[in-house]
Amino acid sequence: MIQIKNNSAFVKSLDQIAVFTDECNIHFNDEGIKILAFDNAQIIYLEYFLSKDGIGGEIPSAVFGINITEFNKILSKINSQDLLYLDIKDNCLDLIIKGQYSRSFSFPQKIVDEKKLDVYTDDYPINFQIEGDILKDIFISARVVSDAILFDCKDKELAISSEGIYGRYKTKISANTKAPVKAKFSSIHLSNMLKNASLDTKIDVKLSPRHPFYISYSIGNNNLRFFLAHMFI
Structure with missing residues (x-):
């Protein structure tokens, strides 16, 4: 026990x-x-x-x-x-x-089929760390107007926007960039990934045109990592 x-x-x-x-x-x-x-x-x-x-x-x-x-x-x-x-x-x-x-x-005991995703997290051209309260607010605000978020990164600046029948949302944050990236992801899934993240936690984010959206953070001494598939632009 x-x-x-x-x-x-x-x-x-x-x-x-x-x-x-x-x-x-x-x-x-x-x-x-x-x-x-x-x-x-x-x-x-x-x-x-x-x-x-x-x-x-x-x-x-x-x-x-x-x-x-x-x-x-x-x-x-x-x-x-x-x-x-x-x-x-x-x-x-x-x-x-x-x-x-x-x-x-x-x-x-249940028989559960398990699959593993092999992702090389070093192979991401964009990565940054951000406070939980800021990222939560970005995802929730974007979700208000659309079920998709567009990320457009170049020159160490990441533009985040969403647009739908209820209006348009946009903001910008700083990010470490090795190459320009433009990608779209579900605002619903992104906001749900942070459901229990505390407001003061540090969240690691990585973006790539070829790999899933990456989010990593801790709840106490419990470590969580999420990978989200792209949406078509």
Whole structure:
């Protein structure tokens, strides 16, 4: 049995994952806990990692398929004062909560087909770091007028715009650029990727005309990476 030391960050992280997928495999090993998954529409790929430093006890080597939607419903009932434990068995995963009163839930093992996306994150001509509150506001504002965001980067300046029947939104930010890039992505998916990102967190963003949109940030000691497919311009 292992303990999740920062249960609040763990709960927020898995809630973030549950936005995009119903089922996934949870990988347990001596390095920590890892999740790799595509969204239900196969246009978003996500990676989650919690290192062994955030886990108490000896971590078993196991891969457990789970319905993360149902798992997340139980996690949402945990408060910050509770202690959270996971017990991995042959055909079930026990979630144990100890607080004002103790309770446990058992989740059956599911067979989940898992695919991995190989992306070389060094091969991006544009990369920058931005505060969570700013990027959240950009994506939410763009989503008000359109379901697509256009990124047009040149001369170390990234123009971000969206246009639809409800009007037009545009802004500019500084970015490290190796080559001009023009690309369009879903404003809905981009804003959903930051659902549980705190306002003061630093978010790493990478853009390429050939690779998916890249977003990476942490919730406590939980690390999340998202890759979003292009839309046609």
